[in-house]
Amino acid sequence: MVIMDQPQGSLAGAAKAEMRPSPVSAPEPAGETIVRIENLTIRYGDFSAVKNVSLDVYRNQATALIGPSGCGKSTLLRAINRMNDFVPNCQVDGRIVVRGRSIYDPGCDPVDLRRHIGMVFQKPNPFPKSIYRNVSWGAKINGYRGDMDALVEQCLRRAGLWEEVKDKLKQVALNLSGGQQQRLCIARALALQPDVLLMDEPCSALDPIATARIEDLIDQLKTDYTVVLVTHNMQQAARVSDRTAFLYMGELIEVEDTHVLFTHPRHPRTQAYITGRFG
Amino acid sequence: MTSAAPSISMLYQPRLARRKACNVVFYVTGAAVCAMTVALLATLIGVVLKDGWTFLTVRFVTSFPSRIEPELAGVKPALFGSLCVVLMTGVISVPLGVGAAVYLSEYAGDSRLNRFIQLNIANLAGVPSIVYGLLGLAVFVRWLHLGSSILAGSLTMSLLVLPVIIISAREAIAAVPQSLRQAAYALGATRWQTVRAHVLPSALPGILTGVILSLSRAVGEAAPLLIVGAAAFMLSMPGSQAGGGAWNKLVAIGTDNFAVLPIQIFNWCKEPDVVFQQLAAAGIVVLLAALLAMNSVAVGIRLWHQRKRTW
């Protein structure tokens, strides 16, 4: 397969036109709430990991969740695509509304929900299959009818991995480096064209160069997707996110536009955390 | 560093020589045990080869057993019966066992009932095989009127191997990393899609090991089939009287009486004449060869699966 580098070339362009929703529903105004979290409390047995959190996530923005270890960031993130369903004795109270649907209502199917809300995990977890199949599998099981080759290429380009893997799409993904694997996991999530992309410390296992690449990527993804990002790295939150929420002991202390939160934190605890005095 | 360094290092007493000596002791013990096992096996094979050598010809696996002319006796019906029983046992027990293991580990939650069931399955694995024979006799032979047939024998053997298959498949499935399942679920996969595409392929080598070990046991078992009523020796092939199409033939084979290798070997061993001892030795060689062939098939499947997985 010899395809020259053509960032906005015909093939990529065609695939892209096919991928995005029709123009009728497409350009909704930025700033619209896409995920609304209302009075959310999450318990593991008797222990409340998330306490009465209310938070809005806006379309085409990156929202960062920061806070000290164990404050409930991952728990909150997993609530948004109901991955907590797999945790025994995890109980969720309150509401999360995604595009007008309350996702914990009995009528909401978590399988369908997860198809619209992608997730990238802390540790890269590619399937032990070929690079191609890693990207195509999600689309395949969800009945994708379009051109699969074009979709795979499009997603790998989007994730900034295409140039590195275009000659070895049939090789097993486990041979890739950690940073490449993580970008493959991002490409895999993009193949479903999710509305929201949840990322739980996607760079924690990566070196600074791979981290920079993923941060660039998140920045680009905002034009088409909405990103919710958990990070321990304050600089990263400052660099890539539009809004930042600070959690402490399961409570939402403060949520603000990123540049405001980092320059004029309202709460003394936020101030202490972002200046590195605890955490 | 400074003067503190030597005093801190005083706290460590590496006793390197002693630890290395321990290591050597274990190395030697392990090697000795290994060598003993190999020597034992080699002796066994050597003895049966020596005893059975005169009978190890193609004629031996293509003739019927004979009391009157032991020089012309063979294991054809017993070998055929053993192969039929192991094949049918596999067909019955593998889907049931793997299915049960998938249900227990992927679908049923970690409930008290689930743990109780698993405890009982583990217990069943330790029940003497003769008990399964009695159960098979009561249920399959008498109650379901299957008679002393290959089908009844295979069903009995399936009961015998099911617990081991379930336990080993469950272990293999439990060893599949959770992150793999999460990756699939996060893409909007159903449980079955996740199991089918990721969990089972990753667990396949472990499942195969359990299947092969338990089917090998089924090939070597005599007791339950004796109870079920397998023939001491057969003078015709199972189902040979049946006419008509392939299906009729298959049904006839499944419902006819049968002989198996271990029982045939056992019966020859009971005879006082030395020629029967030689026949038994030759039968053992055939049984070992059949086991080896089964294991090779498992290795083959594993290799094929690995190669397939890279693209």
Ligand SMILES: Nc1ncnc2c1ncn2[C@@H]1O[C@H](COP(=O)(O)OP(=O)(O)OP(=O)(O)O)[C@@H](O)[C@H]1O
């Ligand atoms: N499966 C579980 N069962 C019981 N308690 C849990 C479980 N998972 C998390 N917790 C607890 O819930 C709290 C929040 O955990 P969570 O993983 O959400 O923290 P986090 O903010 O993501 O931390 P980190 O930054 O270290 O990843 C912790 O106190 C943790 O011990």
Ligand SMILES: [Mg+2]
């Ligand atoms: Mg976490």
